[in-house]
Amino acid sequence: MKPLVSIIMGSTSDLPVMEKACKWLNDNQIPFEVNALSAHRTPDAVESFAKGAKERGVKISCDLNYRKNLWKYGKKASEVMRELAKYVDVAIANEEDVQKSLEITVDVNVESGELDREKYRALGNKVLEAYPNMKCIAITLRESHSADWNGWAACLNDGKDFYVSKKYEIRDIIDRVGGGDSFAGGLIYGLNHYEDKQSALEFAVAASCLKHSIIGDFNRVTVSDVTKLMGGDGTGRVQR
Numbered sequence: 001m002k003p004l005v006s007i008i009m010g011s012t013s014d015l016p017v018m019e020k021a022c023k024w025l026n027d028n029q030i031p032f033e034v035n036a037l038s039a040h041r042t043p044d045a046v047e048s049f050a051k052g053a054k055e056r057g058v059k060i061s062c063d064l065n066y067r068k069n070l071w072k073y074g075k076k077a078s079e080v081m082r083e084l085a086k087y088v089d090v091a092i093a094n095e096e097d098v099q100k101s102l103e104i105t106v107d108v109n110v111e112s113g114e115l116d117r118e119k120y121r122a123l124g125n126k127v128l129e130a131y132p133n134m135k136c137i138a139i140t141l142r143e144s145h146s147a148d149w150n151g152w153a154a155c156l157n158d159g160k161d162f163y164v165s166k167k168y169e170i171r172d173i174i175d176r177v178g179g180g181d182s183f184a185g186g187l188i189y190g191l192n193h194y195e196d197k198q199s200a201l202e203f204a205v206a207a208s209c210l211k212h213s214i215i216g217d218f219n220r221v222t223v224s225d226v227t228k229l230m231g232g233d234g235t236g237r238v239q240r
Contacts, residue, residue, distance in 0.1 A: 046080075140154045
């Protein structure tokens with residue numbers, strides 16, 4: 001049976017973590033496949049997988065998530081990721097990820113207080129122009145006031161509209177680990193469950209906001225928790 005879900009692990013040592021996901025998919029009779037692949041260690045295998053997935057009609061999401069210490073196996077991040085990005089439908093990143101992984105830049109000053117969101121719109125436009133097969137790119141917007149106080153929002157560019165979420169002032173942060181993963185997971189959920197991209201983006205940002213209050217790298221919240229936060233104070237907007 002044609003797999004509907006592809007589980008990709010960095011190494012086989014991750015399998016114990018993924019066993020529950022495999023069991024859930026199996027119990028719900030959702031065909032899936034499991035692969036141990038790594039862009040920094042096995043870039044050719046990852047590209048082959050991405051190409052095959054694209055040919056099978058699998059939608060590909062990619063968190064660019066640049067980590068300097070992982071790229072020590074001969075190739076630079078940009079050498080690998082610029083090729084892989086050709087197969088991506090939904091990209092997720094922050095400004096450094098785009099700069100280091102795709103070598104695409106705009107003049108974004110991440111050290112100064114409030115962020116100029118129009119520059120992130122320009123950054124998204126440049127990525128989508130470079131990769132015409134990409135349907136959209138979501139960029140997280142973090143304002144670091146201190147170690148335990150961050151402003152948190154995101155934007156999404158689909159080449160036609162530019163969406164900006166409401167901003168959360170997260171105080172007394174417990175753990176930032178997993179914040180990006182929870183945003184990515186929330187966005188994928190949102191794009192599959194909401195008809196409009198604004199709501200999908202708001203769901204992702206709210207899910208990640210809640211993760212900052214939870215120890216560990218797993219976002220132990222429910223959909224109801226996230227939608228309740230989405231319905232709170234604050235405003236998002238779509239610019240045309």
